[in-house]
Amino acid sequence: AAGVIQSPRHLIKEKRETATLKCYPIPRHDTVYWYQQGPGQDPQFLISFYEKMQSDKGSIPDRFSAQQFSDYHSELNMSSLELGDSALYFCASSRTSGKETQYFGPGTRLLVL
């Protein structure tokens, strides 16, 4: 079965640079979620989109923005990167009619130097 696709899988950036993470949901899934997981921590919710509209917002820094496009893929844009942004970033997707069980992608490992 098709899974959530995230790109890139690994990313190395310098402080103050920008990064764009992409997420392609499972086919026919209409909702995407972004989570950040630091080393030894549980995933922390950033933001979600349902039918291209923001549906829930968590502790996402103002330096970050995200959107969902007409084909349901989503992008997380991160600017003025800080050392503390180094983490594993997960995208998950769900289908409203499927009781919204969230299925996770493999994650993007971001390292900020």
Add this chain to the structure above:
Amino acid sequence: AQTVTQSQPEMSVQEAETVTLSCTYDTSESDYYLFWYKQPPSRQMILVIRQEAYKQQNATENRFSVNFQKAAKSFSLKISDSQLGDAAMYFCAYRSGLASGSRLTFGEGTQLTVNP
């Protein structure tokens, strides 16, 4: 705000034995979902099992089952016939049923070791 607590940072079990991981949560909502996710060393987040709060019957998926005690706000995971491949970090998670696109709130995780 909802909170999820896993009081066992680490657990170990012998291969082929049974182990139970604990999870408690706090919410004032009546419509919600509970999940267990597994995160092996690859760090992929894998859904193990799901429970709808309105269902009294405990969910079961092969060797994995839950003990859902709604009044006590407890949601434990039982793994039977443990296998080496079960070794992973296990996260309990809560999701509100009130709106589409609601976040998952995770517990701190329980690191499970399976001894041969």
